Amino acid sequence: MCLVSKLKFKGRDIISIRDFTRKEIDYILKTASTMEPIAKSGSNMLQRKTLATIFFEPSTRTRLSFEAAMHKLGGSIVGFAEAEMTSVKKGENLADTIRVVESYADIIVLRHPLEGAGRLAAEFAGVPILNGGSGAEEHPTQALLDLYTILKEKRKIDGLNIALIGDLRYGRTVHSLAYALSLYEVKLHLVSPESLQMRREVLETIKEKIEVVQKTELEKILPKMDILYMTRIQKERFPDPAEYAKVKGIYNINLETLKNAKKDMTILHPLPRVGEIAPEVDETPHAKYFQQVWNGVVTRMALLALVLGAIK
Numbered sequence: 001m002c003l004v005s006k007l008k009f010k011g012r013d014i015i016s017i018r019d020f021t022r023k024e025i026d027y028i029l030k031t032a033s034t035m036e037p038i039a040k041s042g043s044n045m046l047q048r049k050t051l052a053t054i055f056f057e058p059s060t061r062t063r064l065s066f067e068a069a070m071h072k073l074g075g076s077i078v079g080f081a082e083a084e085m086t087s088v089k090k091g092e093n094l095a096d097t098i099r100v101v102e103s104y105a106d107i108i109v110l111r112h113p114l115e116g117a118g119r120l121a122a123e124f125a126g127v128p129i130l131n132g133g134s135g136a137e138e139h140p141t142q143a144l145l146d147l148y149t150i151l152k153e154k155r156k157i158d159g160l161n162i163a164l165i166g167d168l169r170y171g172r173t174v175h176s177l178a179y180a181l182s183l184y185e186v187k188l189h190l191v192s193p194e195s196l197q198m199r200r201e202v203l204e205t206i207k208e209k210i211e212v213v214q215k216t217e218l219e220k221i222l223p224k225m226d227i228l229y230m231t232r233i234q235k236e237r238f239p240d241p242a243e244y245a246k247v248k249g250i251y252n253i254n255l256e257t258l259k260n261a262k263k264d265m266t267i268l269h270p271l272p273r274v275g276e277i278a279p280e281v282d283e284t285p286h287a288k289y290f291q292q293v294w295n296g297v298v299t300r301m302a303l304l305a306l307v308l309g310a311i312k
């Protein structure tokens, strides 16, 4: 398959969304759209290639969508979803684990609780490393599928009013997404309790590029929004359970909240949700978070095909 690009993806690590230019991101999104029919028909584009998914933290979507993507492109899969059942339990470190797994795979997707784990793995690996989530730091492939979803729903990204809502401190998806959106002409509304405001280094970087507004309340800005990107409060990353208790359930979208929304306003969520969006919202035309899950498959098909050189 040839989409004719001078951009170089073959053999690249994907550790941070900041490693990409807007042109590169746009190319990935275009490639993802070409994967829509292939995801249904299947392909042997990655025949004889093997993906390793090594996950040191729980995951449903990231691991399974990468695995589904590899299957749909004719490749095979090895890996683990629970480090407790591997030699990590006997004391094997991450660098050695990576050096071992690269003998079994052409590409590795890593999820790890430590920030910087993806970068470290890439230093030791002789095959490309895709960061499937590094602690509270970044989740670059999620940001790409989020952008793909926005583009698919709105036919554009520039000019939109986008609200990132909830845990902007510990939520890795919003860090990567905010960096990515700062490459587009959007107005970004950051809605969180004060204790969970966007990490300083992200905020400082994006403010240099786009208009950013910080709020603690959603109600007043909601009528102007084109996209609401809801997030879960990341209970597992709070050092103090009492601090979590103060902010638990702070934002909730339900049918009442949506009365003031634009008719074509889109609600996204990286999932899992734990109460931020009432189930009654799922039946409204605003809810696109389950379509977002499908978009994760085609976006990750595009990434695997590009990084493994099946698309030039």
Ligand code: CP
Residues within 6 Å of the ligand: 058, 059, 060, 061, 062, 063, 133, 139, 142, 270, 271, 272
């Ligand atoms: N969105 C996301 O990263 O979900 P999982 O934790 O289930 O992979």
